[in-house]
Amino acid sequence: MEVSLVRIMRTSARIGILALLAVGSVAIGIQLGAYTFRQRDPLAGATAASEAGSGLGFSNLDELSWSQQPSPLQTMSDVLEMVESEYVEKVDADDKFAVGAARTMLYTLDDPRTRYWAPDQTALLEQQLDGKFVGIGAVLAVVKEKRDEVEQRRVCVIAPVPGGPCDAAGVRAGDYITGIDGRWVIAYDPRLDLNRMTLRTMPEREYREKIKDATKKLQDGISWPRALEQLTQPTGKPLELTIERKSAPAPITVKVTRNETQVAPVEFHTVAPGTGYLRITQFTASAPAQVTSALKTSGRPARVILDLRDNAGGPDLAGPKSVVSSAAAVLSALGFSGEFGKIARGSSRHPIASAAQSGSSSGTRPSVAVLINKGTANIAEVAAAYLQARAGAKLIGAPSQGDSSYQKLIKLSLGAMTLTAGSYFTVAGKAVPATGLSPDVPVATGGPRWEKDAAVNKALALLGRAQGGRS
Template sequence: MKIAASIRAAALCTAVALVPVTTSALAQVDGRASPEFAALFATYQRIKASYVEPVEDDVLIRGAIDGMLAALDPHSAYIDGASLQRLNTMIDGNYQGLGISVQGEDGAVKVVSPFRGSPADQAGIKAGDYITHIDGQLIFGLELDEAVAQMRGPAGSDIELTIFRPGREDSFEVVVTRGLIELEPVTWELLEGDVGHISINEFSADVGADVRDAVRELEDQSSAGLAGLVLDMRRNPGGSLDEAVALSDLFLDGGQIVSQRGRSRRDTVAFDAETVYRGDVAEGVPIVVLIDEGSASASEIVAGALQDHRRALVMGERSFGKGSVQTLLPLTRDTALKLTTARYYTPSGRSVQEGGIAPDIRVPQLSDPDAERRQRLALRESDLRGHLVGEIEAEDESLMRDTLDDPRFQLTAAELEEMGVEDFQLDYAVRTLRRTGGTNIAARR
């Protein structure tokens, strides 16, 4: 899963650094080593002796480490000072900048998700966009940390981003005014008809407790009790496994939530309901879970658990499909490995890897004129170079969205705007809940 637990947390797994860090240590490699390791040492010696310019050991060793991890999967990585600082900043949830989550992809900077209400979100930047230039300067091939450092800056200052959006022929420029970013993992509102809308933006610390408080607050605000609840996990890239379990446990009164299976006994474990919270905090209240192609990892755990137990109806688009667990393994005081150590499975035994969570009802985002084109070109786990292959082969049809015309989803973005509908997926979920009369629609699937 995306690491969202603090690097400062105690009781992290330990690991032995197998890669030597000095020339003298490398010199100890002899004929007793494996042929592969001997080839690595021979390559090192050739580079040191014959490369056109002198090369420092730390450059070669870092390159060897990055190369080993890149050969595994897209989510394993070596984390050093700059990356750790960026990770801790995101965990603290306060910084000055644009308010977007980005990742490197073959030398490009891709937007994973703009945080709701952030300067980037207000400027119209969307998940799946690629940032190609900053203030007119090409950043393709730049180290991700360096690109992120350029995007951060004092609140109130402007930055011009050049955006390439899949589905559009030409790139375009967006001027964003940096702000003070205070991440809010959970927000909520009571909508017309006593339907509660809870947005879970990421799975950082205390998300389970925050959602529990949100449900109680919504119940107090409602006139005659909640008629329905929308758990909105669209564009949520994931986070803490513990918080995904806690959130699922809020709405389940028994059974398994998720299991993970790795090579070691330590990495093979099942998580059950009734271990964090007792009972269903919203017992009898029908629930709709909203997901899309940006919902990954922890979001998929929650959606899969509530779907398998028929506690919630899942709507939206098929999720990202990240069904692997990453563990933070310290190497030194300021370096660590983020290493994939297990796959996870929903209560029914489904592997989320590659296939993701398929919604019970596919609801396109008709209020976004670019949504259809972005859906056709959306990047998911199965598209990432070197991704883990799912253990259970999925039929091709299950990985393709339904292309048949649905009479329910024929309105255009302009028509919806005239009707005052800014978010069609949310509007459809709310209208569905209002029609249920308080019955559990998921149980009737």
């Protein structure tokens, strides 16, 4: 039987789906092939192949020509045709297969930050760009790191949202969420440890028991995509989180109530005569205008304490919600113009520049001190590095996150995808260091953001004005 493509490609959207499925199919095949090759019993693959070729009566499959090497697109066309005509139940192949293929394709890139977002998740992600957070109230990311020679994928709190549930529960930037309601958030396959360490020395019976235990741990756990979904659900019962913190000798357990949190991207106070405290929580579309208004209302202070703590940057969405454009416009509002960083992709370097605003000449640039912590990440680190290098600003606080990944948020006809599209470089032409920016003046920070804040007091002293007269 010759499989017809006419019915499959009846709309242009279908063609896109087939393309997704084609690449996804190849990726799955590679993964499955590698997995089969790694099995302990080398005869298992041969046995499976023998059974598959034993003639089970599926005539449609038998008629497909295996002597040729069809293109992946043709192969997936065949698969779709078979599913639509032969599967036991009616399948809405277009959406279901397209989403599955997209997820598989991006997963095989081995970059947990490059992923597909379903339509409902996309809506929540866009809301975050406007300062509205749901769930546990934190900027989360899945990071890859090697532990005991095993590469793991771990859910990391990049920054808790100020005033959100995580903030209230004492969760900190840099914490790892390793468990939800007693279920392990799967970071890796524990059977890999067993295979690497004991395969050749452990008695067969003991080995099988260990494999059984490791498999159960895996089955009882929760995958990191599912974990992220739970952590970002708008409402629901409180979650008990198991937290791993580098400074804590043992895991910490906290209970977090999921809720909606609206964050003001800009906060301004006059903390001393001629000195303003300016906090940028997020580089949103409205942040530049708010900064301009705050500085104008206060008479353009000669000294500014710029608080970038827990500013996690974020994916860059083309248009007015671009975090890169917002950061550039904020620097312009402060009186700084010109190139302040680069986006690198391969050997190419694309400058990130801010344009001078009217009334913001170099003569009116304020003296600046910048507050950073572990939650300062991404484009916020680029801005901090620029002010340190070009404006003589002192960095005060704790080392930043060390996140150089430039992410794009790309809307699709069904949902969206985040894609690692480059790396952030500082104005000095170097990538943001993985260990983060080191503060010029280390100060342990925490508690209130500006009142009685040790970092703010240190900044006041460095900027040459005594503390007092706060409003």
